[in-house]
Amino acid sequence: MSFSRGDCIDANLAATFLEGALPEAEASAIRDHLDECDECCELLAMAAHETPGEAAAPTPARLSRVRIGADLPTASVGGVDTILDRNARPTRWLLAPGQRVDHFRVVRPIGRGGMSEVYLARDLSLGRRVALKVLHVQAATSAGVERLLAEARAIARFNHPNIVTIYGAGEQGTLPYVALEYVQGSSLGLRLRQGPLGHVEALRVGMAIAQALAEAHAHDILHRDLKPDNVMLARDGRVRVVDFGLAQVRPSAAADGAEVDHDGDAPRHVAGTPPYMAPELLRTDRVGPGVDIWAFGVVMLEMLGAPRPYEGCDWSERSAKLRDIRPVPLPPELDRLPVELRRLVASCLDKDVEKRPDARKLAQALGRALQSGLAAEALPLAPFLGLRAFRERDQALFFGRADEIAECVERLARQALLPLVGPSGAGKSSLVHAGVVPRLREQEPWQLVTMTPTASPIATLAAALFAAAREVQSHAPPSHGELSGPRGRSLLGTVGGQLPAVAREQLGRWLRETPTLLGLWLDELASAAGESVLLVVDQLEEVVTLCEDGDERRAFIDAVCLAAEDVAEPVRVIVTLREEFLSRLAAGSAATRALGAALIVRPPDAAALELTLTRPLSLFGFAFEDPDLPRRMVAEIGGALACLPLLSFTAELLWDRRDLEAHELPTAAYQEIGGVVGALAHHAEGVIAALDDSERRLARELLLKLVTAEGTRRRVARAELLSGLETVDDSSSSGAEQVLARLLEARLLVAVSDEDEQQVIELMHESLAVQWARLRRWIADGREDLRLFDDATQAAALWRRQGEPSSQLWSGDALARVAALLEARGSKVGAPAADEEHVSRGLRAFVAASIARERSQRVRRAALVSVTIAASLAIAIVSV
Incomplete structure (x- = not known):
């Protein structure tokens, strides 16, 4: 545990400070802080005496002069008396790497507090990693052991995804220990030092904390020290509440053998961290779940970028205000929240404990707020995007992919490169940008580098890296994080020292020569930015379909596939790829390893598709006039591959025809546009109308190859589709390749793979050949030929x-x-x-x-005729 200037100390840090176990620089920073913060002085007084009233609280001036450990012989931390010995301060770790503790083998130390040390260890029986929490020697008194066992008993009652799991407890010689779930990630406190969370992130994290509290309270356990430092934002995407060291068992659980302080009244030693303590902790009232709900409200304020209650007041002023019956004033930072969320936070900070919501209802309310989109900071202008893919700014409209988002985040915790593979129109790009990226940002800040390969993938990658480096340099010190690659080829040094065009050209040349530089440069970005880096390569298939340079193609694929190989590094890579190109790209050894861990993305099921229609609409206060219409719309597309853009485009047309008075999408408007298939035909006509005459003739030939005489779809190999179609007028028209690309981009056509994994093209939906008047006419004109x-x-x-x-x-x-x-x-x-x-x-x-x-x-007939003629001539001659 470490101290940052401007922060308050907690009970564990106070104990460590009193033990003299802190480095001199950190102890000096705490002494400076104590000169200005009466709250922390009060906490230190609690830690230094059995009760605050038994001795006068030390003044800031006195504490700043105290020689640590000389004047204060005992420290009381959460009611546990610890004998302090200045000569027994923990100058080295209790356990060494490789040491056995029962059936656990120590890997390395990972943290130290006032009472205990924590190690990463391996469970030799089950092979899993654990966090081994071991009491300091000086804390291993009967009271210290009882506190450790109380934490173990508290956690053992739970089996909840948002609470750390306990695997066992025991004693190694004279050192008691508890084995807990090892959680990779960072604390919410660390995350908040980098800035507040977005509203959606705050609600999602808040809901997880509330669910953890609901589980604890259901087992009659109070946490009593809830604060951002005791909330972990794990790499697997799950929020965990940790450190139940001050947990209290309520009277109803006393029969289980747990001790209750003073028959359930507040303990003699007020435990916890002052800024998060509820008003009732200042009185002699019996404490209950309300103390955790109050702390939760304070944490919510911090997540939303608002100050804690009575921030800036000294301890006596704050105590007086907490005892005052007047409500806590809500900070102006909450004014931009919807009124329902403001009321929710205010209810948690009600000084009347009976008026605070219980944790279960609190979690439910936060869940409803998330589902309804109440947390969205800024809604787009319309609820539907049509045929456009979702971007990060559209996350408030993105529904129906919760399971896939969670799976992606969990995968990224255990693999550094994640390929997302699926058919065209399955929503891979939207899943990444509107789903995965926002969820990752909930855990910690990320530096994002995004690109699509284009016909020149190396040059495009160099440009993306250049842009990211420029952004990082604008916020970081000039030399911060600069790492030299082979022969000093630094990303930041090159970007900062040359003209943009020259720098991009230099980066591209180096990447062609040494593809592994990409991984080094992403590490360099992470170091300079002080945060993790995510490279997103969207539509990786463009390396095959657009790039004609085989050497550049191979260099790019090697660069991407080797950029992130170690999950311990702060670099992740996500690539999206159409499934029919998977085998063609997984040719080299690096690509085979990387793409072999792909996650298959399929179009959403019917229920999820309905959510994509109803949830965004509800954010704007609208609904379908006929509640059954979304189900009928999903049924109408009949499992089309590109179902997501097709539905979104239809809904966009309906939104344009919305009833502003009734706040509904009229059923008559749906019938007017001809349903989903009619909307698609309307769009198709607009696409063809935008082409010039020669492009239109090419489009006609392409489309006619894709239908039968009966107006049904035909799958045609891409090469066959293009073969023989040439530009009519080179000065004003695109070639057949470009026209095909425009039809694919407009989603009139989709690319799929056949049984031989060759790319084939087909109409987006069967209805185009029937509902689209222009194509129907073209088919009729050429019906005999078809x-x-x-x-x-x-x-x-x-x-x-x-x-x-x-x-x-x-x-x-x-x-x-x-x-x-x-x-x-x-x-x-x-x-x-x-x-x-x-x-x-x-x-x-x-x-x-x-x-x-x-x-x-014909040859035989000609020969026969010749023979016949010859024979006739011969007979005639003989006759003569």
């Missing part, structure tokens, strides 16, 4: 299944028309064998065999 093409495709499949008999081959006009269609659509019959894997091999082989057979028959 029908012929379908017939030929079926004939080719039958021919192949039956062993390719020549009797099944086509000839005549039908064959000529099909060959012409293939030629026009790019599947040239004479295409080289290298193109086999991309085109419709069965149909092409069928047509090629038919043409070869027809040519052979």
